[in-house]
Amino acid sequence: MKKRILIIDDDISIRTMLRYIINKNSLGDVIGELSTGDDASKWVDIYNPDIVLIDFLLPGKDGIKIMEECASLGYRGKFVMISQVKDSDMVGEAYRKGIVFFINKPINEIEVMSVLKNIVKNIEIETSMEIIKNTLVNINPPREIKNNINEDLMKVFSDLGIISEFGINDLKNVILSIVNLKKTDHSYNYQLKEIFHEVVDNYKKNDRNEINFKSFDQRIRRIVYKAFENICQRGSEDFYDHVFTEYSSILFDIGEVRKVMSSLDGKEVKKGKINLKKFIEGIISKIY
Template identity: 50%
Template sequence: MERTILIIDDDVNIRKMLSILIKKNNLGKVVEELKSGDSAVEEILFYNPDIVLIDLLLPVIDGLEIIKLAKGRGYTGKFIMISQVEDKDMISKAYEAGILFFINKPINDIEVINVIKGVCYNIELENSISIVKNAVFNMRANKEEVHSDNIDNLISKIFIDLGIAGDMGSNDLKKVIKNVINIKKTKNDQSYYLQDIYEKIVEEESGKENLSSNKKAFEQRIRRIIQKAFQTITELGVNDYSNIIFLEYSTILFDFSQIRQQMRHIENHNEKSGKINIKKFIEGIIAKINLL
């Protein structure tokens, strides 16, 4: 199925370049090109494209506001931001608003092609999963809860993909994830604190003696193993931006701006390392389990 793409950029040369790349590489069909944020939300809702390529700095309404308004009115497609902005806070806000990837200008043709291909792959994967889930739901209206053993197997499969299965800390991380799942079963939007979960697990395993030092060691193991997964995924992206494992996990488990920072660090050690967000990682694992 041919994917539909809408381009929003005030630079006519960028719009033409993107349109040519998309057509030349059979990435989809460009349904509209816009030069400003004026009426952009209405155009997005009208065309309902699979992907929106959008600049951050636009006349009338900026890219962040367009994304928020479009999502608020029910648009469920994917946003890829292409901008010359390098301010890390602005880029972080873009990810928080809902973009899937951020591409820096000047445009690198190979990066644009691989990112769009990756997003198309993710869309097809989500659609396939949705079809399967709906079929299972229709066959089993009273769907049984996933048993603990099945959750273990699903987490283990993801850990294998991330290259951390069997590593020191993998069982600890699995316990944390399962604790969060149990909290969410009570109430999906219930807040939780990782420090409380760490303390609960450590106390159950070792008692209250040396609780503070044991908890600190436990937290360090969790951070180290997630850091290893982060490094594995980043190295896959450095070697092959279209790698299926990289595309599948890079945005759901990590902040992609930090992935890009780690890529720069791998290529030049004078660049600072990217950072992990433990809670985002755990939430991403749980989201993947729900999709599998």
């Protein structure tokens, strides 16, 4: 069954383009469009879409405020933020409030396709897990599921060229910790800092060694940035490279990727910005 999608954006050209991309690629059914933030949460509650594509800055009420209101009404669907906002603090706030992906303006068809396909896949898995959860009580996940997740995670690390990086097990443990939390509560809104502390504390309990939190955090960021550099390099060499098209928009800000790619032919390569939560959520959407 196709997923039901609601579009909220004050720019009619953006709404038209999104509807065209969704219909052309059979990504879902657009059940409605809104051009303002006024009463948007009420319409989300009425429509109850699987996915809401929502502009960051809207007349009447901004996207984050709408998301907060929808959460208070019990909405549990997926929010995808659409904006040309580049401020990392504002983008970070959007992720903290519950968006699962961020699509940059101007709209890119490949990015929209990649994001929606991964969200649909994630929704279908969550639905299956919810059915199992409601049917079987107090049962541990089968060993096969855990093994598959580990294998899929290693494949992603290999695709990104980071599988042999120092500290890759730290990143693996962070991701698996979040997956375990999502198994019990799919809508769990975590803080990465808390997850990092949890993993570090487990290290201390098991190894009885002092683990430096700052060094742990830096190792994670260095690995993620290495993946970012690898993706940019692959995209600059071949824009239709299968790894680039599969991962670039779901793991990173496509605007940052383009900025670095455009500088690779020059003498001075530009530095790009990464968002750890977007990266981790993107990986989870691929393996869980």
